[in-house]
Amino acid sequence: MGVGNLPMNVELKHIHKHFGKVHANNDIVLNVPSGTIQGILGENGAGKSTLMKVLSGFIQADSGEILLDGHPVTIHSPADAIQHGIGMLHQDPLDFPPMRALDNFLLGHSGGLFPDRKAVARDFKRLAAQFDFSLDPDSYVDSLTVGERQQLEILRLLWLGARVLILDEPTTGISAIQKAKLFETLRKLTAQGMTVIFVSHKLEDVEVLCHTVAVLRAGKLVGEVKAPFQTKKLVELMFGKEISLGARQAAGPGRSVLELRGVAIEDIRLRMSDINLSVRGGEVIGLAGMEGSGQGPFIRACAGLMRTVGGRVLVNDRDLTGKSYHAFKRNGVSFLPASRLEEGLVPGLTLTEHFVLSEETKGLFIDREGGRKLAEDRISSFNIRGTPLSTVESLSGGNQQRALLALLQDPLSLILLEHPTRGLDIESTIYIWNKLKERCKQGAAIIFISSDLEEILQYSDRVLVFFSGKVSSPLDASKTTVEQLGNLIGGKGWESLKTEKAHG
Amino acid sequence: MVRSNRWVNLGFQLAALVLALLFTTLILLAAGAPPFDAYANILRGAFGSMINFTDVLAAWVPLLLTTAGLLITFAAGLWNIGVEGQIMLGAIFTTWVLRELQDTSMPPALIITLGILAGMIGGALWAMLAGALKTFGGVNEIFGGLGLNFVATALTLWLIFGPWKRPGVASMSGTVPFDDKLALPAFTGLRLSPWALGIAMIAIVIVYLLLQGTYFGLRLKAVGKNPKAAFLLGIPTWQYMMFSFVLCGLFAGAAGAMQVVAVYHRLIPSISSGYGYLGLMVAMLINYQALWAAPIAFFYAALNIGSIQLPIVLHLDSSLSGVLQGMLVLFVLLVEGARQRLMKKA
Numbered sequence: 001m002g003v004g005n006l007p008m009n010v011e012l013k014h015i016h017k018h019f020g021k022v023h024a025n026n027d028i029v030l031n032v033p034s035g036t037i038q039g040i041l042g043e044n045g046a047g048k049s050t051l052m053k054v055l056s057g058f059i060q061a062d063s064g065e066i067l068l069d070g071h072p073v074t075i076h077s078p079a080d081a082i083q084h085g086i087g088m089l090h091q092d093p094l095d096f097p098p099m100r101a102l103d104n105f106l107l108g109h110s111g112g113l114f115p116d117r118k119a120v121a122r123d124f125k126r127l128a129a130q131f132d133f134s135l136d137p138d139s140y141v142d143s144l145t146v147g148e149r150q151q152l153e154i155l156r157l158l159w160l161g162a163r164v165l166i167l168d169e170p171t172t173g174i175s176a177i178q179k180a181k182l183f184e185t186l187r188k189l190t191a192q193g194m195t196v197i198f199v200s201h202k203l204e205d206v207e208v209l210c211h212t213v214a215v216l217r218a219g220k221l222v223g224e225v226k227a228p229f230q231t232k233k234l235v236e237l238m239f240g241k242e243i244s245l246g247a248r249q250a251a252g253p254g255r256s257v258l259e260l261r262g263v264a265i266e267d268i269r270l271r272m273s274d275i276n277l278s279v280r281g282g283e284v285i286g287l288a289g290m291e292g293s294g295q296g297p298f299i300r301a302c303a304g305l306m307r308t309v310g311g312r313v314l315v316n317d318r319d320l321t322g323k324s325y326h327a328f329k330r331n332g333v334s335f336l337p338a339s340r341l342e343e344g345l346v347p348g349l350t351l352t353e354h355f356v357l358s359e360e361t362k363g364l365f366i367d368r369e370g371g372r373k374l375a376e377d378r379i380s381s382f383n384i385r386g387t388p389l390s391t392v393e394s395l396s397g398g399n400q401q402r403a404l405l406a407l408l409q410d411p412l413s414l415i416l417l418e419h420p421t422r423g424l425d426i427e428s429t430i431y432i433w434n435k436l437k438e439r440c441k442q443g444a445a446i447i448f449i450s451s452d453l454e455e456i457l458q459y460s461d462r463v464l465v466f467f468s469g470k471v472s473s474p475l476d477a478s479k480t481t482v483e484q485l486g487n488l489i490g491g492k493g494w495e496s497l498k499t500e501k502a503h504g
Numbered sequence: 505m506v507r508s509n510r511w512v513n514l515g516f517q518l519a520a521l522v523l524a525l526l527f528t529t530l531i532l533l534a535a536g537a538p539p540f541d542a543y544a545n546i547l548r549g550a551f552g553s554m555i556n557f558t559d560v561l562a563a564w565v566p567l568l569l570t571t572a573g574l575l576i577t578f579a580a581g582l583w584n585i586g587v588e589g590q591i592m593l594g595a596i597f598t599t600w601v602l603r604e605l606q607d608t609s610m611p612p613a614l615i616i617t618l619g620i621l622a623g624m625i626g627g628a629l630w631a632m633l634a635g636a637l638k639t640f641g642g643v644n645e646i647f648g649g650l651g652l653n654f655v656a657t658a659l660t661l662w663l664i665f666g667p668w669k670r671p672g673v674a675s676m677s678g679t680v681p682f683d684d685k686l687a688l689p690a691f692t693g694l695r696l697s698p699w700a701l702g703i704a705m706i707a708i709v710i711v712y713l714l715l716q717g718t719y720f721g722l723r724l725k726a727v728g729k730n731p732k733a734a735f736l737l738g739i740p741t742w743q744y745m746m747f748s749f750v751l752c753g754l755f756a757g758a759a760g761a762m763q764v765v766a767v768y769h770r771l772i773p774s775i776s777s778g779y780g781y782l783g784l785m786v787a788m789l790i791n792y793q794a795l796w797a798a799p800i801a802f803f804y805a806a807l808n809i810g811s812i813q814l815p816i817v818l819h820l821d822s823s824l825s826g827v828l829q830g831m832l833v834l835f836v837l838l839v840e841g842a843r844q845r846l847m848k849k850a
Binding site: 325326329335337342343344345346347348349353354356357358361363364365366407 | 713719720725729730732734735736737738739740
């Protein structure tokens with residue numbers, strides 16, 4: 001086993017996949033000849049991951065065909081995929097941290113009850129040497145960096161006989177040197193006849209590495225481009241033509257509600273440091289960036305849900321550095337998470353019970369009559385389609401989002417939102433933003449994450465762009481175009497910006 | 505629509521009961537025992553005489569107290585398996601206070617009251633250990649509770665055979681029985697104490713009100729159903745979980761105290777009588793609805809007491825009641841799962 005297997009052509013024919021109302025893959029036709037690096041480019045939710053999951057057997061397409069070397073195949077599971085020679089490297093390595101590298105290597109290998117560890121260790125070292133990976137088979141996986149885990153996973157897939165390698169956002173969270181080595185490896189593999197499918201939203205990586213690039217947008221394949229690439233063309237394909245923006249309301253300057261002084265934030269993948277920002281009441285700040293670029297930790301740090309590792313966080317001129325979310329909440333900060341039913345609402349409880357929970361309590365016993373009145377009141381003023389006794393899980397997504405907004409306490413200084421309108425129809429989206437703008441008029445500031453660039457430019461006063469742990473200085477939303485933003489998100493055009501501080 | 509659903513649900517639950525009986529009957533037939541005689545014996549054992557009936561009530565008391573406590577931890581989303589040990593620690597603390605104070609000139613009523621309070625505190629402390637292990641040690645409450653149960657058993661045995669052993673020779677029959685004046689007053693000629701009965705009924709009413717009517721109960725339910733969202737709603741989640749452990753421990757400790765002051769009048773090795781595990785079954789069977797705790801706990805107590813005679817009369821093991829109790833829980837859960845599937849499709 002190992003490298004040097006037969007080359008393989010991959011053809012996808014008219015792939016369709018629906019998730020409820022969402023047409024995640026709409027008639028995708030793609031032909032990847034062996035020996036090429038095929039890029040798949042698109043923004044979050046464009047359907048890249050769905051397509052790759054179909055190809056790697058995680059999910060089944062509703063209709064369409066997969067042809068390997070001209071033969072139609074049905075792939076039932078990831079194990080099935082690897083039997084066919086298709087190996088997928090996930091964004092988050094699917095390994096088993098508390099085990100040794102060699103044990104991980106052995107997993108998924110169907111070879112008897114007692115594996116020949118010595119022979120496998122030999123194979124491991126031979127493969128690692130071939131690609132110049134310095135991996136110790138006896139080291140524990142949790143002691144490895146993301147890049148090393150990736151290398152381990154590549155070796156494992158090759159060893160299992162993969163002839164097609166799918167990589168999902170492989171350059172997130174790895175060092176520049178590891179990235180260079182990864183690219184070198186991929187080029188070597190394709191030179192030997194392997195087929196590589198490289199999924200990314202990073203224009204720069206795609207441009208440097210890929211032979212051809214297919215761009216997905218809203219479930220459709222909107223274009224295929226061959227190297228050499230023009231950045232402008234790719235951005236246009238990714239985000240569509242620029243749409244004229246609606247009327248914007250400029251917020252007048254208010255008092256400072258949030259101040260970040262030299263803040264540093266760290267999670268497993270990224271480190272952001274020296275972030276300075278002052279947010280005034282009535283202002284809306286949009287956070288743009290591909291998922292996992294650092295905006296998530298940033299907004300959670302602003303809520304006290306994530307400890308900062310340096311600098312100071314001030315809310316209404318009060319130093320709350322290192323305090324818990326509940327301290328932030330007492331100072332008028334509210335955080336609305338993207339996953340409404342997982343983090344924001346309590347499935348099994350009714351709307352009334354939610355409103356009662358969100359209010360200040362008087363006495364020991366619940367005032368049922370008052371709770372019902374409160375619920376009816378909120379339901380009508382937030383136009384929620386549900387009754388006081390509806391459980392939250394019975395509501396539609398848009399109504400759940402309205403319910404979340406209706407839970408916000410009064411008064412508020414700062415509202416932090418993750419993807420406030422994700423998955424909502426136009427009507428709900430407009431409604432939600434009208435409600436949020438009302439809050440701004442009352443003096444609250446809003447910071448929100450969105451992957452919809454038009455939403456960001458339309459509703460924000462200022463925009464922060466995140467890319468691989470870099471945070472841009474605040475951009476004036478009225479002077480920024482969708483194209484500029486798209487470039488920045490893909491890691492282009494940062495040289496001309498004054499960044500807060502660059503960190504890999 | 506709603507009404508028809510209710511009838512359908514009732515039908516499903518009856519089906520579960522029938523299935524459980526059917527399965528137990530099969531087991532009886534396999535064991536070569538006459539099933540109907542066995543059931544008749546259980547009925548007679550539970551309700552055949554005033555003594556039998558009051559014995560059922562005496563067993564109902566600790567079971568109801570335990571179930572009441574468990575309803576609180578279940579509301580908080582916690583599987584308090586350690587309740588068994590919490591009952592034992594309650595009994596140990598009660599015995600300890602009674603031993604210390606029995607030779608003083610304090611009035612017996614005061615000693616008993618102090619003993620019961622001490623039992624509640626003992627249960628609460630043991631529950632706090634499980635809670636602390638979960639909150640600060642990251643030990644799942646099921647594993648922590650199970651471990652603590654073994655420790656509690658060992659502690660009970662050590663006390664009976666060590667520091668608190670009977671003068672002369674230690675024995676499995678427990679510590680020296682307390683003087684009659686240190687027993688909760690019972691109905692004449694019966695083993696049932698109206699005081700114990702009262703305490704158990706007050707306990708279940710308190711828990712019902714706590715969970716149905718108070719802000720505390722609502723927050724606890726929010727924590728149980730979705731701790732992340734509860735935290736974002738401003739509820740101090742781990743404190744609530746910890747507090748629910750303590751509350752459950754208080755009730756379980758009271759159950760242990762009742763075993764000492766109203767039933768056995770001493771510490772015995774099997775002082776908890778398995779009421780902790782039985783309480784878990786009752787709580788599951790009633791789907792964590794406090795309203796149903798009293799009747800279902802009574803039914804289980806009746807099965808327990810009713811089957812005591814089986815070995816003598818039919819040469820069957822009294823664990824038959826356990827088979828039926830377990831079957832009932834399994835089938836109710838099974839039928840509930842089936843119901844949800846069928847209803848979803850419909």
